[in-house]
Amino acid sequence: MIIPSHSRSRGKAVKIEDVAEKAGVSIMSVSRAMRDVEGISVKKREQIIKIARELGYYPNRVAVSLAASSSNLIGVSVPTLFGTVFTEIYIGMRKSFDKAGFSTIFDVTEYSKDREEAWVERLIAWRPAGIILSGIDHNESTVTKLTKARIPLLEIWDYTPNPLDLCVGVDHFDAGKKMGQYLVGLGYQTPGYVGVTAGLDTRADRRLEGLQYSFLEKSCPFHSIHRSNQAASFESGFQTTKKMVEASGRRPDVICYLNDNMAFGGLMYLERAGIDCPNEIGIVGYNGLNINSVSPKRITTSITPRVAMGEIAAQLLIAKILGANTETAMALKVTIEQGQTTKSQIA
């Protein structure tokens, strides 16, 4: 969509020519002064800067980008802003991008690959310096467009050793495996899992596989796996735990949840049902979300380094943009935080 020019400010914005005229120099001198590059005397530079400030001159980035065939724009796409995961990742990135003088063109896909693709298309038209996408799962045609555009690209949150370009994330299988080993070490033998419909959150699926791997090493399969077809929220955690506990069959001695929010819902259910946690059933979350700070009992969880991940990702992308030879894939470690919803560590 093209905005009718009559609606924009008209011949008002101060331009490089105005500054040059007032300073009695050529526009090139102004250009050099503003960009702080060599080729101009200190004195003149100061004068020009002063005049530019007086006039309220800010170089038109659109013209700069066109002339220099470069931009300070970074495209950032996240699936959702609910739940603090991607917000924290974004906060981390913003820090690095801000410092380096980049602005971000933003998008929320609401987990729709088509929406992501539509946004990518519009984004590429702006010839951004770099792009950050969430996850490693995109439409094929999106990948084609991205590849053709040849813009530095970073996939965040998921980890894969073979990213399209760059990648910073956590290895979710490994995270699950580690937590599984930890729980096995605590003596748990009848694990249960509460999550959402398989395929909806592929990262969570991978974590479950990791959990299963560790428990299977001790010949303890997951007897009960209950999946909600709702979002991974407090409520679905509560309801799905209810179903699991009320179902016949062996009761789990520990329930692993897709995330802390669901775990919190589960904890609330156990409390209301009069089931002792952790003595009857243990509860384990994922992510280290801030719900934990208000939970009656701190939930045992794996903390993902979200802010750090954002910072590192941004720095890596910036390095690539600047032409450095960078690593292409980085896996960040998660930290297990022992809470009050699992048995105490066995000495």
Add this chain to the structure above:
Amino acid sequence: MIIPSHSRSRGKAVKIEDVAEKAGVSIMSVSRAMRDVEGISVKKREQIIKIARELGYYPNRVAVSLAASSSNLIGVSVPTLFGTVFTEIYIGMRKSFDKAGFSTIFDVTEYSKDREEAWVERLIAWRPAGIILSGIDHNESTVTKLTKARIPLLEIWDYTPNPLDLCVGVDHFDAGKKMGQYLVGLGYQTPGYVGVTAGLDTRADRRLEGLQYSFLEKSCPFHSIHRSNQAASFESGFQTTKKMVEASGRRPDVICYLNDNMAFGGLMYLERAGIDCPNEIGIVGYNGLNINSVSPKRITTSITPRVAMGEIAAQLLIAKILGANTETAMALKVTIEQGQTTKSQIA
């Protein structure tokens, strides 16, 4: 910061010239075909579109913007992404902007006016079609820059009858007043308030004034007002309520909180302290946050129309951008939602 051009894609992107050549027409015909404007035969247009698609041609928006002195960029600034308020507002806006083909340059100020100003400066350099800022409180120098830039501007969340340009928000005094009247109607007489340090959240301060106004009409002043110097979170709600209840003096019969999160923390405290809510002390939140869905008792609250606010704001701004004569200030109504933390409605 200028990105070295060697790092960008090189002469790869398809441009209008390539399409024109392949189609055997002038670049002007391609331009007209792509923009769907008059001055070209239907047949030629179709041919050109087809070739453009084959070649993967997407008009370079940087060049378009420079040539047409217009852009499809909207700057959006929010103070925080935690707490769902601004997230939901953003979701609402995104909907409208997306439909109209705008992209958003995004920023999170973390409640810093200086950060906001720094961002505004960088943003203006992109000559966006419009700007949305949160709240009505900005640095004077920010306002100057904004005014000089003459870009359609909309302030969201707060309401003022005299905005810089456009404004969509809720009247926080009025929201407090309404809730006060409601509580007075339920027979409460000894209200307390739990919030954060005065001045930190001016909107909350206004709501308290509204609450006080209503209670004073019945000669019931707020005897206890406790403010935390922490963020308005679960935890601070818990701790501050503890202090209030343990303090000597008349116990409040209802506590109004800055928001639902603090109210939830307060409720958790009452439950743990064995104080019956609502029979001993009532609890009232604000905003209608999703914490309510997991709360053991639904908290009585005022629901702010956040998604709708975002949608309306975006539409208003778009209208202004397109040159329409629009309203300048809109106040949206909040809805009181009766929960289980206040006495039942008196028939």
Add this chain to the structure above:
DNA sequence: CTGTTAGCGCTTTCAT
């Protein structure tokens, strides 16, 4: 150090 000359990729304007 300074200025001049060409563009960047597209649209506007004005011919035809």
Add this chain to the structure above:
DNA sequence: ATGAAAGCGCTAACAG
């Protein structure tokens, strides 16, 4: 309906 010329505001490349 079509195209040629003239920019949009700035920087790269080259001259002095």
